[in-house]
Amino acid sequence: MFEALPEKGLPGDQILSELTDLRSADLPTHGGRLFAYVYDPALDGLDELARAAYAISAHVNGLDPTAFPSLLAMENALVGAAARLLGGNDETVGSVTSGGTESLILAVKAARDSRPDLATPRLVIPSTAHAAFAKAAHYLRVALDVVPVGPDLRADPSAMAAAIGPDTVLVAASAPSYAHGVVDPIAEIAAIAAERGVRFHVDACFGGWVLPYLRRLGADLPAFDFAVPGVTSISVDLHKYAYAPKGVSILLHRDEALRLPQYFAYAGWPGYTMINPVISSTRSGGPIAAAVATLRHIGDAGYLDLAARTREAVSVLAEAVTATDGVRLFAPPETSVVCLASAESDGVDLFVLADELAARGWHTQPQMAFAELPATIHLTVTASVAPTATEFAPDLAAAVAAARAAGPADLPAPLLEAAAQLTPEMVTPELIGGLAEGLGLGGGDFTRMAAVNSLLNVAPPALREALLTGFLSLLQRPSRVTE
Numbered sequence: 515m516f517e518a519l520p521e522k523g524l525p526g527d528q529i530l531s532e533l534t535d536l537r538s539a540d541l542p543t544h545g546g547r548l549f550a551y552v553y554d555p556a557l558d559g560l561d562e563l564a565r566a567a568y569a570i571s572a573h574v575n576g577l578d579p580t581a582f583p584s585l586l587a588m589e590n591a592l593v594g595a596a597a598r599l600l601g602g603n604d605e606t607v608g609s610v611t612s613g614g615t616e617s618l619i620l621a622v623k624a625a626r627d628s629r630p631d632l633a634t635p636r637l638v639i640p641s642t643a644h645a646a647f648a649k650a651a652h653y654l655r656v657a658l659d660v661v662p663v664g665p666d667l668r669a670d671p672s673a674m675a676a677a678i679g680p681d682t683v684l685v686a687a688s689a690p691s692y693a694h695g696v697v698d699p700i701a702e703i704a705a706i707a708a709e710r711g712v713r714f715h716v717d718a719c720f721g722g723w724v725l726p727y728l729r730r731l732g733a734d735l736p737a738f739d740f741a742v743p744g745v746t747s748i749s750v751d752l753h754k755y756a757y758a759p760k761g762v763s764i765l766l767h768r769d770e771a772l773r774l775p776q777y778f779a780y781a782g783w784p785g786y787t788m789i790n791p792v793i794s795s796t797r798s799g800g801p802i803a804a805a806v807a808t809l810r811h812i813g814d815a816g817y818l819d820l821a822a823r824t825r826e827a828v829s830v831l832a833e834a835v836t837a838t839d840g841v842r843l844f845a846p847p848e849t850s851v852v853c854l855a856s857a858e859s860d861g862v863d864l865f866v867l868a869d870e871l872a873a874r875g876w877h878t879q880p881q882m883a884f885a886e887l888p889a890t891i892h893l894t895v896t897a898s899v900a901p902t903a904t905e906f907a908p909d910l911a912a913a914v915a916a917a918r919a920a921g922p923a924d925l926p927a928p929l930l931e932a933a934a935q936l937t938p939e940m941v942t943p944e945l946i947g948g949l950a951e952g953l954g955l956g957g958g959d960f961t962r963m964a965a966v967n968s969l970l971n972v973a974p975p976a977l978r979e980a981l982l983t984g985f986l987s988l989l990q991r992p993s994r995v996t997e
């Protein structure tokens with residue numbers, strides 16, 4: 515393993531070749547066979563362009579826009595483009611953040627700080643809302659009211675209405691939800707929030723840069739943006755369907771008064787007066803310049819074309835699922851997600867299926883059972899999938915056949931018995947170390963995950979959190995500290 519701080523500095527060529535070697539163990543970010551984490555438009559030259567733009571601004575600091583007006587100009591341009599795409603007008607304002615999670619934390623912060631009179635401000639979300647809302651509530655000490663979704667996996671407007679109380683500072687919904695890719699009834703919820711005088715955030719982190727184009731292409735999707743009265747803020751991640759490199763999201767507010775409590779200002783120390791619109795103070799111009807370059811190179815017509823390719827890929831993949839015995843579509847493939855579940859009769863073990871798909875080069879995202887929802891497999895579909903989509907059906911059929919032949923992951927009975935007795939408080943580093951060894955994870959090979967996923971799937975959420983926290987903590991150990 516290489517050292518980050520060798521005794522003597524090394525030549526650049528050597529370092530770059532070592533980094534390239536390291537990267538070869540990663541999942542492929544190009545090729546249209548990875549359905550989570552990365553978003554690929556498969557456009558020649560785009561990586562190089564974004565990288566060059568990144569390099570120009572990497573050392574520029576977003577801390578002070580008067581010192582670096584280039585960043586201010588680029589941020590205003592990005593926010594303007596997002597506002598135009600999402601039904602904004604001349605009143606619309608926004609901020610560039612480092613990602614969807616930060617955008618959501620700031621939407622919750624702005625709402626919380628707009629009501630300093632409340633002892634316990636509250637946030638109302640549907641159960642399918644992104645986990646980042648729970649993180650925001652936790653960090654900001656805002657109480658979280660989670661409302662079950664309807665049988666169609668969409669937020670239930672009347673149940674949401676019933677959850678709004680005098681201490682509710684924000685209501686949120688998704689366009690679309692990450693897990694299933696369905697759009698919540700935004701207009702209905704917006705009307706309810708407006709009537710109650712409560713802010714309403716539309717989390718379009720995932721789909722905000724593709725939904726407008728899908729709608730232009732004729733997809734049957736409802737309005738979800740500022741065109742809907744009562745929507746007070748919207749988040750959209752540029753590092754998702756705008757295809758920018760990681761580290762850029764936008765949080766839009768309908769007007770400046772709504773944004774103002776998002777800022778943090780502090781003059782009570784001997785240094786510079788700190789005025790921050792976002793969580794970070796010092797921040798690199800690199801991701802912002804790369805996003806600007808990406809948007810300007812693809813252009814509006816380019817995004818429309820990418821959305822058309824995405825739409826085509828979604829329909830090919832969805833047809834493959836429908837045509838394959840043993841699996842079924844779990845949610846309507848109305849946006850850019852294909853979500854599949856085991857068939858109701860004669861179904862296949864989904865965790866084994868995910869491994870079999872991976873063995874055939876298709877990297878999907880297993881989702882654990884939750885409340886009354888079964889385990890599912892999630893596919894985030896991007897434009898890069900269009901050329902390979904027709905290869906999916908035969909591989910899915912073969913993977914299902916292989917998964918049937920293999921049967922469900924067989925966990926050693928003593929392990930299952932021990933797991934059934936576990937409570938989150940009992941999860942120690944020693945226990946995690948033993949479990950990791952027992953499940954074959956000790957060597958750092960994560961290609962066959964069915965046993966691990968099956969175990970996690972039967973663990974209650976609090977235990978699952980404790981196990982995965984322990985496991986991540988086990989992985990995140992510094993390489994050699996002392997001789």
Ligand SMILES: *Cc1c(COP(=O)(O)O)cnc(C)c1O
Nearest residue numbers: 613614615644646692717719720
């Ligand atoms: C990805 C996502 C987020 C969180 O975004 P990060 O960039 O991963 O922090 C929030 N909401 C939705 C719907 C998302 O898909």
